[in-house]
Amino acid sequence: MISFLLNLSGMTWCDELQAEKEAIEKAHETLTVVRKNFKNTLKQAIAEKGIAGAVPDCQVKAPSLGQGSEQVEIGRTSLKLRNPTNEPRPWVRPLLEEYQKTAFQKQAKHRLIQLGPNHFGYVEPIYVEAVCLNCHGANLKPEVKKEILQLYPKDQATGFKVGDFRGLIWLESRAK
Numbered sequence: 001m002i003s004f005l006l007n008l009s010g011m012t013w014c015d016e017l018q019a020e021k022e023a024i025e026k027a028h029e030t031l032t033v034v035r036k037n038f039k040n041t042l043k044q045a046i047a048e049k050g051i052a053g054a055v056p057d058c059q060v061k062a063p064s065l066g067q068g069s070e071q072v073e074i075g076r077t078s079l080k081l082r083n084p085t086n087e088p089r090p091w092v093r094p095l096l097e098e099y100q101k102t103a104f105q106k107q108a109k110h111r112l113i114q115l116g117p118n119h120f121g122y123v124e125p126i127y128v129e130a131v132c133l134n135c136h137g138a139n140l141k142p143e144v145k146k147e148i149l150q151l152y153p154k155d156q157a158t159g160f161k162v163g164d165f166r167g168l169i170w171l172e173s174r175a176k
């Protein structure tokens with residue numbers, strides 16, 4: 001009897017781990033596509049229109065999400081926002097604070113959070129690269145600064161260095 005019980009609970013735990021692993025893989029796959037599209041669009045926009053002209057192109061666009069039995073939402077957020085509508089959802093804010101405080105070497109590649117039955121949140125960190133400094137660094141060109149402030153008068157997203165934690169890309173999925 002005891003071994004039967006142990007066995008059962010063991011199976012449940014395994015199933016849960018498996019489900020978690022699958023959710024992480026799927027979320028990671030989705031966000032990898034989004035990140036790649038974002039970088040390509042940005043690169044192309046800078047090449048075609050210059051930095052100031054590319055200011056409206058640092059946006060994440062979702063591919064066709066939410067097919068099948070899940071409703072999937074994605075977004076980007078930060079503790080230093082450029083666009084106030086990118087404000088973190090309540091479940092994301094503590095994760096932002098945690099990443100901000102943690103030494104780079106110790107930061108998790110991703111985090112999965114259970115938000116309810118068949119409802120989870122997933123995040124991956126975003127770090128500053130050289131190209132980002134054009135619009136998020138300490139010394140913006142005057143025409144770039146002007147363009148940004150025109151579109152985002154409350155901009156807080158400057159002063160970053162390469163390797164800084166910039167924010168999180170998040171995904172929230174729930175059963176329909």
Ligand code: HEC
Nearest residue numbers: 054055058076077078080081082083086131132135157167
């Ligand atoms: C050409 C200018 C430009 C470049 C280059 C750029 N960004 Fe942005 N970034 C912006 C603008 C404009 C927004 C506001 C977008 C919006 O309205 O959602 C933004 C928003 C963001 C946000 C969302 C949070 C917020 O502050 O609203 C993140 C995260 C971000 N950028 C990261 C990056 C990273 C990482 C890079 C480099 C790979 C980068 N950006 C390069 C202009 C730029």
